[in-house]
Amino acid sequence: MRFLAVDDSPTMLRIIVNTLQRLGYPEVDGASDGVEALEKLRRGDYDLVITDWNMPHMTGLELLQEMRRDPRLKDIPVLMVTTRSVKEDIVQAVKLGACSYVVKPFTPQILKEKIDQALSVATGR
Amino acid sequence: MQEDTVRREAAVTRQHLELLLKRVAEVRALFILVERITPFVEDLVEFVYDVGPMLLNASKALRETSLKMPKASRQLDDVTHATEVATTQVLDRVDDILHHLEVLRSAVDEWSRTRRSLARARRRARRLARQFPENPALQEELEEIASELTRAAGSLRQWRNLDRVIESSQECSYEIMSALQVQDITAQQLAAARDLIDKVHTRIEELLRQLGDEEEEGEDRTQTRRSYDPDAKFDFSISTMRQEHVDRLLESLLRDRAYGGEPVVREGAKTADPA
Numbered sequence: 304m305r306f307l308a309v310d311d312s313p314t315m316l317r318i319i320v321n322t323l324q325r326l327g328y329p330e331v332d333g334a335s336d337g338v339e340a341l342e343k344l345r346r347g348d349y350d351l352v353i354t355d356w357n358m359p360h361m362t363g364l365e366l367l368q369e370m371r372r373d374p375r376l377k378d379i380p381v382l383m384v385t386t387r388s389v390k391e392d393i394v395q396a397v398k399l400g401a402c403s404y405v406v407k408p409f410t411p412q413i414l415k416e417k418i419d420q421a422l423s424v425a426t427g428r
Numbered sequence: 429m430q431e432d433t434v435r436r437e438a439a440v441t442r443q444h445l446e447l448l449l450k451r452v453a454e455v456r457a458l459f460i461l462v463e464r465i466t467p468f469v470e471d472l473v474e475f476v477y478d479v480g481p482m483l484l485n486a487s488k489a490l491r492e493t494s495l496k497m498p499k500a501s502r503q504l505d506d507v508t509h510a511t512e513v514a515t516t517q518v519l520d521r522v523d524d525i526l527h528h529l530e531v532l533r534s535a536v537d538e539w540s541r542t543r544r545s546l547a548r549a550r551r552r553a554r555r556l557a558r559q560f561p562e563n564p565a566l567q568e569e570l571e572e573i574a575s576e577l578t579r580a581a582g583s584l585r586q587w588r589n590l591d592r593v594i595e596s597s598q599e600c601s602y603e604i605m606s607a608l609q610v611q612d613i614t615a616q617q618l619a620a621a622r623d624l625i626d627k628v629h630t631r632i633e634e635l636l637r638q639l640g641d642e643e644e645e646g647e648d649r650t651q652t653r654r655s656y657d658p659d660a661k662f663d664f665s666i667s668t669m670r671q672e673h674v675d676r677l678l679e680s681l682l683r684d685r686a687y688g689g690e691p692v693v694r695e696g697a698k699t700a701d702p703a
Contacts, residue, residue, distance in 0.1 A: 314512060314611045
């Protein structure tokens with residue numbers, strides 16, 4: 304399993320990568336915004352994208368939108384990890400195809416639960 | 429003929445006189461108006477006279493405040509940077525601790541294996557001793573070796589709880605790591621405060637320009653700023669509650685989608701945020 308974690312906060316990115324490794328997913332790459340994430344996604348094979356919402360240059364939602372437009376990336380499950388929990392935001396994320404949603408600050412258990420959920424949705428497609 | 433001329437002249441003169449009287453009446457009305465307006469004008473002049481220094485003072489105060497604002501913004505950035513550096517250092521140390529704990533775990537595993545081979549060696553020594561009943565000296569020697577092995581295994585046995593200590597230390601390290609999410613969330617809160625300061629600064633600068641006070645050499649405000657959520661909060665109990673609400677909402681939205689419908693925001697709650 305190869306994951307891509309996307310967050311503009313270096314601290315948060317490191318916490319997500321470390322937590323994923325602790326949860327048994329050693330292959331995790333990081334990107335600091337949507338633009339870098341898209342470049343990495345187009346270059347490599349990833350099984351799951353875990354992305355923040357608020358980022359400069361390209362937000363998590365714009366990244367999701369771009370991924371769904373790209374035939375090669377459209378089926379990669381995307382998990383949003385964000386402080387935003389306004390109903391309209393969640394609806395928007397789901398409309399664009401987010402598989403699951405984690406509210407920051409999160410516990411490793413919640414992250415694990417949502418990753419399993421996102422991966423099972425992806426395999427069920 | 430001369431009589432006609434005189435009559436015409438008289439008519440023209442009367443017209444002129446009427447016009448003149450009309451103008452005089454207008455001028456009189458104007459004087460009356462001016463007379464009535466004068467106190468207002470005097471009040472206005474007095475007001476401008478009073479307000480002038482006040483505006484000047486206000487302008488000075490606004491200018492001073494405006495000059496302090498970029499510094500306040502910079503200080504907020506410095507705080508964010510400092511917390512980021514400190515958090516990175518803590519994360520580095522947590523990584524070191526986790527690495528040391530892994531080394532310790534390998535040592536504990538090795539000790540367990542050694543203890544098991546010591547136990548095997550002890551059993552072999554005793555078995556060997558039983559095979560030579562005719563040689564009590566050898567038996568005694570082998571028994572001594574077995575006892576020595578038992579003592580050695582016993583000294584390693586005292587470390588058997590180390591496994592639990594390592595596990596609990598790892599848990600603590602992971603908890604520290606999770607708690608460090610506070611840096612990201614406070615950075616978002618500080619970014620929101622900074623944005624607010626910048627907006628107020630821009631408004632004050634506009635006001636000062638209108639008051640004729642030219643803007644002083646400002647800072648470059650075009651640099652890339654961190655995106656933020658103004659409602660970000662660091663509280664695990666709140667985030668747990670929010671997560672539960674999000675899960676419920678997500679479930680219903682995904683169900684709608686599964687049945688071919690478009691996810692919709694139903695009337696009622698505008699937000700999934702219970703906090």
